Amino acid sequence: MTLGLINANPVVHAKKERVVRTEDSHTDDALNLTELHIRDPEHPYSLEQLSVLSEESITVDEKLGRILITFTPTIQHCSMVTVIGLCLREKLKDHFPPHFKVDIKVAPGSHANEESVNKQLNDKERVSAALENPHLRQLVDECLYSSEL
Template sequence: MVSGLINENPTVYERKERRVRTDSTNTDEDIRDPEHPYSLEQLKVLTEDSVEVDDFKSYVRVTFTPTVEHCSMATIIGLSVRVKLMRSLPPRYKIDIRVAPGSHATEAALNKQLNDKERVAAALENPNLVEMVDECLSPSFE
């Protein structure tokens, strides 16, 4: 992962029991934190309540809460969530990724960056960013 951690000792929570899935999609649904060997769920960066899905309108909104207000990895976290959804959902879905209100020092800039198609496309052309995102999305072997 990354050296020089922003939040060296994050609070780690129990994983929630999940419903059994009946389809054949990827069974490892966790997205790992870019700095720690924990999932975003274990760090309460993401919760079930932070995901809104409107199948009728083909709309998904994910609101995440970084562990610290000045988290430098917030962009990577948001990009990882977006890429996971882009790979998992049909292309008809509009994906909206947001930082929880009041949870980050540059909330407005992050929200704009994470939802701008050109900025996201440019980020996904950067091999270093793609490598970080892929690491966050790779299966864990717990």
Template sequence: MDPDKDNANPTILNPSDLPSRRRESTVKKRERAGVGLFDDLIPDHSYLNDPFDQPLSLSDSDNDSVSEDIDEQEIYDLISSISDPEHPLSLGSLAVVNLPDIHILPPSSPKSPVSTVVVEITPTITHCSLATVIGLGVRVRLEQALPPRFRVDVRIKKGTHSTDEAVNKQLGDKERVAAALENGTLMGVIRKMLSTCQ
């Protein structure tokens, strides 16, 4: 995304307008608390009940086989705070990643435990030169954060980039992605992008 081209001033969404499950927990915490200056310091738990006094329903060996459900909102929360490589804003604020463009596909066969997370990104301009880098950043973030039972598929949303087919071919080629991630300069850019993730 070259700021000197068509879109030096992209549309910027207010962070409070972005969908987030994290904000909901903060709102509930504030609703429960008073209106004082130190409300954020009130813990989310109560010591009236000893948390270690609860009976365990599963043994430690059973915990390994229980998998927590992950939904589209959780995927969005993982990637929306990634920093854009050229603008000092997040991909969520620039609407590069959007909740309706995230899909979790069930396993392709009943015997396979592997689900696929599909993320379609929307570059801020149709000739964005860093679309591939943004896609790689999203892919790296999800591969680092998600359990191995998820396959990650990041692509450019159809019709939002002048070379979306070529970029999607690059992002879908495992060998190209692996070679790109061995490039020290490129990994430095991606690390900087991911430094804003929560």
């Protein structure tokens, strides 16, 4: 057990096997999670393994240029919820053109500060300011580019 973790013993789910996408299937309504590879900020598991993120929680509308991601923190008082949202936002920059409108939200009722977290994650100025913080930037980069997954 690691000291200092809010959720020291999360439930870990097996990775799902998926069909590899082809260029022709890029217009599917869901982003393939195997393309994301995001590690949880507190644990050596992916967001998918912790059921924080699922394919069903990602909607991509290429015609309208909109993406909606709804994720579920492992506990109601997760202190890393904004870091997870920042990771999702940053990772999507690698997969979609900049004209896409991205909305990232916590699932209804899944976090004690749901409204303020959603507001923070979808405010461009707040996101930009957070990513200028060297500590937060390092944490986001570790989650996105970790080779442990």
